[in-house]
Amino acid sequence: MYKYNDFDDAFLRERTAQFRAQVERRIDGSLTEDEFKPLRLMNGLYLQLHAYMLRVAIPYGTLNSRQMRQLAMIAERWDKGYGHFTTRQNIQYNWPKLRDVPDMLDALADVGMHAIQTSGNTVRNVTSDHFAGAAQDEIEDPRPVAELLRQWSTDHPEFQFLPRKFKIAITGSPNDRAVTRAHDIGLRMVEQDGQPGFEVIVGGGLGRTPMVGKVIRDFLPKADLLPYVEAILRVYNRLGRRDNKYKARIKITVHEKGLETIRDLVEAEFEHTRADFMGFDMQALTQIEKHFQPPAFKQADTAGYEVARAANPAFRAWTDTNLTPHKTDGYAIVSISLKAHGATPGDATAHQMRVMADLAEWFGHDEIRISHEQNVILPHVHKSDLPELYAVLRDAGLATANIGLISDIIACPGMDYCALATARSIPIAQEIAERFDELKLEHDIGPLKIKISGCINACGHHHVGHIGILGLDRAGVENYQITLGGDGTETAAIGERAGPGFSAEEIVPAIERLVHAYLDLRATRDETFLQTYRRLGPQPFKSALYPEAKANAA
Amino acid sequence: MSRKFTPKVVTANDLLEGDVIYLAADDRWVRDMKQAEFIEDEAHAQIRLLHAEQQPDVVVGAYLADAALGDDGPEPTHFRETFRTRGPSNYAHGKQEKQAENV
Numbered sequence: 224m225y226k227y228n229d230f231d232d233a234f235l236r237e238r239t240a241q242f243r244a245q246v247e248r249r250i251d252g253s254l255t256e257d258e259f260k261p262l263r264l265m266n267g268l269y270l271q272l273h274a275y276m277l278r279v280a281i282p283y284g285t286l287n288s289r290q291m292r293q294l295a296m297i298a299e300r301w302d303k304g305y306g307h308f309t310t311r312q313n314i315q316y317n318w319p320k321l322r323d324v325p326d327m328l329d330a331l332a333d334v335g336m337h338a339i340q341t342s343g344n345t346v347r348n349v350t351s352d353h354f355a356g357a358a359q360d361e362i363e364d365p366r367p368v369a370e371l372l373r374q375w376s377t378d379h380p381e382f383q384f385l386p387r388k389f390k391i392a393i394t395g396s397p398n399d400r401a402v403t404r405a406h407d408i409g410l411r412m413v414e415q416d417g418q419p420g421f422e423v424i425v426g427g428g429l430g431r432t433p434m435v436g437k438v439i440r441d442f443l444p445k446a447d448l449l450p451y452v453e454a455i456l457r458v459y460n461r462l463g464r465r466d467n468k469y470k471a472r473i474k475i476t477v478h479e480k481g482l483e484t485i486r487d488l489v490e491a492e493f494e495h496t497r498a499d500f501m502g503f504d505m506q507a508l509t510q511i512e513k514h515f516q517p518p519a520f521k522q523a524d525t526a527g528y529e530v531a532r533a534a535n536p537a538f539r540a541w542t543d544t545n546l547t548p549h550k551t552d553g554y555a556i557v558s559i560s561l562k563a564h565g566a567t568p569g570d571a572t573a574h575q576m577r578v579m580a581d582l583a584e585w586f587g588h589d590e591i592r593i594s595h596e597q598n599v600i601l602p603h604v605h606k607s608d609l610p611e612l613y614a615v616l617r618d619a620g621l622a623t624a625n626i627g628l629i630s631d632i633i634a635c636p637g638m639d640y641c642a643l644a645t646a647r648s649i650p651i652a653q654e655i656a657e658r659f660d661e662l663k664l665e666h667d668i669g670p671l672k673i674k675i676s677g678c679i680n681a682c683g684h685h686h687v688g689h690i691g692i693l694g695l696d697r698a699g700v701e702n703y704q705i706t707l708g709g710d711g712t713e714t715a716a717i718g719e720r721a722g723p724g725f726s727a728e729e730i731v732p733a734i735e736r737l738v739h740a741y742l743d744l745r746a747t748r749d750e751t752f753l754q755t756y757r758r759l760g761p762q763p764f765k766s767a768l769y770p771e772a773k774a775n776a777a
Numbered sequence: 778m779s780r781k782f783t784p785k786v787v788t789a790n791d792l793l794e795g796d797v798i799y800l801a802a803d804d805r806w807v808r809d810m811k812q813a814e815f816i817e818d819e820a821h822a823q824i825r826l827l828h829a830e831q832q833p834d835v836v837v838g839a840y841l842a843d844a845a846l847g848d849d850g851p852e853p854t855h856f857r858e859t860f861r862t863r864g865p866s867n868y869a870h871g872k873q874e875k876q877a878e879n880v
């Protein structure tokens with residue numbers, strides 16, 4: 224993975240020192256909150272409901288064991304012993320004290336990490352496929368390009384005051400695990416005449432006005448990537464609306480001006496940017512690529528793994544749900560679920576972080592990934608090591624066998640933490656997971672993505688959940704609206720609102736009715752919830768959600 | 778016609794800790810909403826808010842929150858404010874942690 228050079232390190236140290244001085248000036252009263260707020264936000268520090276919150280970027284979701292251990296240390300020393308992994312491959316600390324934050328940032332800098340541009344109207348953390356570098360369907364590891372984008376966008380003077388925040392996602396696989404169509408720019412690697420390049424998607428986004436991104440270029444050679452992305456940013460920076468916060472994202476710019484106009488402007492700008500770059504970007508990329516060489520994969524006998532699978536049903540169930548085929552023979556991609564039934568989605572204790580760091584070091588070529596689905600991935604584990612790895616995970620409460628199932632819920636922090644929330648999301652996720660665990664139905668139900676947001680900003684990606692839940696405030700009471708049929712993959716779709724919302728007490732039974740309807744309606748055991756929904760449309764599901772409406776109409 | 782004024786408390790977050798705080802009648806900042814000044818007069822509410830806003834080295838994000846008078850003092854009327862008196866629901870952190878320590 225990418226290792227900071229002296230330049231990167233000096234830059235970070237300087238930023239932290241500046242922030243330390245800014246905090247001091249805030250505390251001694253020489254900076255007002257209005258003056259300080261933009262400064263703290265530039266360094267990832269928010270004020271939430273009950274406390275400050277520090278959002279730390281995990282660039283394209285990649286960590287090594289040393290970094291993970293440092294995240295654990297920070298959680299223990301300056302927070303309450305845990306961290307929350309988010310849908311944007313960040314980690315959030317929910318309880319930092321203002322005075323401690325500069326020390327936390329220094330500790331991050333010690334392991335080449337930071338919280339820069341995790342807020343504000345800038346290019347945010349570039350997210351990527353969490354199976355990058357390991358996936359069987361991958362054309363190329365997208366992370367060198369992601370790192371190039373990170374370096375280019377960090378402190379980019381032209382793009383520090385964009386009309387609104389700007390999110391880029393990149394995947395090296397045709398199967399989109401990075402929700403590229405719901406980003407301001409989505410980059411999906413494709414091949415043309417044996418050459419890797421990108422399908423460039425613009426104007427996707429969730430939030431108040433959800434939109435599936437549109438293809439602005441169906442094939443962009445890899446060598447043109449940075450100048451092309453810069454051209455898009457320039458056009459957006461010029462045209463994006465600054466008069467209305469809710470109309471400021473590039474999705475609205477594309478929608479209002481039309482894709483053709485934007486494309487023409489971008490292509491014209493691209494002529495200039497390409498000339499300006501003069502190939503420096505490709506030299507940088509060549510340097511970066513050296514940091515992303517695949518590990519020295521080992522060869523070993525997998526007979527022991529098969530024996531363990533046959534002997535231990537719990538282990539077998541875990542291997543069935545939590546493993547993904549690896550591109551190298553004998554290896555598997557391990558997804559560690561941070562969704563134990565009843566636990567807070569995406570939370571890991573300092574102890575759990577250390578256990579995962581140890582496992583990565585012992586069995587995983589020292590590589591760790593954070594997924595946008597709020598789980599932790601060990602991308603390279605040899606199958607012969609899985610039984611031992613599983614035993615360690617189990618002892619740490621990390622062996623929940625539910626990846627991709629109904630209890631593997633994405634939930635944003637909601638009104639338990641977030642100052643913008645209109646309702647809570649975490650307790651709803653906890654209750655749904657516990658309920659379906661009780662019913663012992665989740666393996667029978669099969670792949671089903673529930674995603675929950677605590678307000679219209681949609682950090683919980685509810686629009687692209689097969690079942691989406693949006694928490695609202697209806698006349699001073701928490702109310703939950705259901706959307707159906709969303710999809711965050713290469714066949715992206717925005718879920719459709721099912722009807723009136725449900726109270727906090729009604730929402731879990733409503734989800735249960737919905738799932739029972741699916742079990743009755745599916746054509747075969749293999750037909751997933753989403754497939755059944757696409758085959759039959761919303762009507763039978765709505766009838767299950769609103770039985771009274773059906774009775775009244777009859 | 779403007780909306781009828783509903784009773785308020787002045788609330789904010791503590792600058793250093795981030796914890797939710799309330800303005801008491803004797804100008805102290807208190808952590809427990811029940812000890813906050815219960816404000817029934819709109820003009821007085823504005824004055825108290827200004828007083829809070831003039832303490833940028835102590836508090837951050839002061840605003841007026843709706844309240845009702847309960848047996849022991851002001852109580853929240855909206856669930857958001859109820860959560861602020863308590864802390865998150867997934868862990869016993871925030872004020873509920875301190876309350877637990879006191880018993």
Ligand code: SF4
Nearest residue numbers: 635641644677678682
């Ligand atoms: S969706 Fe809303 S409530 Fe949830 S984290 Fe985002 S802003 Fe906060």
